[in-house]
Structure formats: C-alpha cells, structure tokens
Amino acid sequence: MRTATLRKLRHDFGSVFAWVEQGEPVGISKRGKIIALLSPPPAPKPARPRKRPDFAARLRRIYGDLVLQGDLVVEERESRPY
Numbered sequence: 001m002r003t004a005t006l007r008k009l010r011h012d013f014g015s016v017f018a019w020v021e022q023g024e025p026v027g028i029s030k031r032g033k034i035i036a037l038l039s040p041p042p043a044p045k046p047a048r049p050r051k052r053p054d055f056a057a058r059l060r061r062i063y064g065d066l067v068l069q070g071d072l073v074v075e076e077r078e079s080r081p082y
Helices: 006-011 013-021 055-063
Strands: 002-005 026-030 033-038
Touching (some): 006 026, 013 026
Parallel strands (some): 002 026
C-alpha cells in the first residue's frame, strides 16, 4: 500500500488518483499517522440469470384442461371512436 501526505493529496491529486485507478490502495497520512484510506471499488459481482416463472404451468394448475369451444370474439372494431 502506498502512502501520501495531505499536502501531496492537495497539490498533486492527479498522481494519487492514478495510483487508485491502477487498483492500489493509498493511505493518507497527517503528521505521520494514517487517517484515511483511498481504495478502488470492489469488483462487481457477475449477474446471475433470473429464474422465470412458468406461466403455462400456472394456467394449467388454475384452469386445468379447460378449452374454449370455437373462435370467441368479444368485440371487433374497425376504427377508433376518437
């Protein structure tokens, strides 16, 4: 782990930031004591695939083998009323 003083952090933040960008944690010291730690964020977790619900099985469980007879058309419109 590298260390940088508060003065270096104030006056040369670019180089300290470059260390953090490279993946190295940096300890910030004041009067010889480390008072803070700058570190890169943890690596993101890989996205796990989501399990999708089985809608067909759910419909079979609710309605069983119910089959509608014929072609059922509730209402058919050729144009919109507005």
